[in-house]
Amino acid sequence: MAGDLVERGGVRVTQIETTRRVKALVPFHQHAPHVVSMRFRRYAMLTIAFHSMARGNFMPAPYKVAVLVGSLRKKSFNRMLANALSELARPELSLDIVEIGALPFYNDDLEADAPAPWLAVRERLAAADAVLFVTPEYNRSVPAVLKNAVDVLSRPFGSSVLRGKPAAVVSASPGAMGGFGASHHLRQSLVCLGVNVMASPEAYVGNVTALFDDNGALNHAATTEFLKRFVGAFHAWIARLSKS
Numbered sequence: 302m303a304g305d306l307v308e309r310g311g312v313r314v315t316q317i318e319t320t321r322r323v324k325a326l327v328p329f330h331q332h333a334p335h336v337v338s339m340r341f342r343r344y345a346m347l348t349i350a351f352h353s354m355a356r357g358n359f360m361p362a363p364y365k366v367a368v369l370v371g372s373l374r375k376k377s378f379n380r381m382l383a384n385a386l387s388e389l390a391r392p393e394l395s396l397d398i399v400e401i402g403a404l405p406f407y408n409d410d411l412e413a414d415a416p417a418p419w420l421a422v423r424e425r426l427a428a429a430d431a432v433l434f435v436t437p438e439y440n441r442s443v444p445a446v447l448k449n450a451v452d453v454l455s456r457p458f459g460s461s462v463l464r465g466k467p468a469a470v471v472s473a474s475p476g477a478m479g480g481f482g483a484s485h486h487l488r489q490s491l492v493c494l495g496v497n498v499m500a501s502p503e504a505y506v507g508n509v510t511a512l513f514d515d516n517g518a519l520n521h522a523a524t525t526e527f528l529k530r531f532v533g534a535f536h537a538w539i540a541r542l543s544k545s
């Protein structure tokens with residue numbers, strides 16, 4: 302609504318100010334046909350955006366974060382966690398789950414005519430500013446589906462779409478250790494691939510079954526606060542690496 306104050310990324314923008322400025326500029330072109338008027342409006346909007354940016358008074362676009370979830374279960378707690386992180390990360394980060402369940406197992410022989418799901422997932426990751434891994438622990442390690450996705454994304458040799466990306470890892474488990482083993486096995490692969498994994502804060506979410514309501518919404522205040530801090534730190538990490 303005109304006149305509303307919109308708060309984004311710590312920046313406040315008055316909608317009515319923008320509207321007034323456009324209207325103030327339009328009369329110069331009252332004699333012109335509609336097409337010119339439309340072009341002029343677009344020009345006016347761009348001018349205002351430029352001046353707003355020059356004043357440091359603008360809403361930056363959110364960083365695009367590809368989320369890889371290491372569980373295929375419909376009622377996966379890790380997927381619930383990824384959804385909760387997505388809510389908490391707005392508006393600075395736009396989290397988007399990239400599905401990895403249909404990726405054929407990695408096989409170098411297939412690279413000559415790479416399967417379409419491999420190409421699609423590589424394209425999604427290449428377009429992302431950062432990657433967030435949200436994973437359970439299977440037998441003290443990374444679930445095969447997630448390891449396979451990492452392998453697919455890391456190839457062909459020399460063309461890895463993961464290389465240099467800012468990343469973070471969150472693991473979760475019904476147990477008390479919160480998937481610590483999976484997180485660190487995953488980090489081992491990511492380090493070898495030159496992924497810029499945020500070192501801290503670390504996120505091992507234990508007793509995960511107690512944190513969500515029947516609709517899959519996070520309903521645990523302390524965890525919510527912790528995850529807010531986590532995504533805040535992740536945003537700062539991405540911003541820092543994106544500048545260099």
Ligand code: FNR
Nearest residue numbers: 372374377378379380437438439440441474475476
């Ligand atoms: C598990 N689980 C498990 N949990 C854990 O904390 N450490 C472990 O090593 C394992 N190992 C393990 C192996 C296999 C094959 C399965 C299927 C499960 C339990 C696991 O954490 C639990 O099922 C989670 O709920 C799985 O995450 P999602 O699917 O809810 O996201």
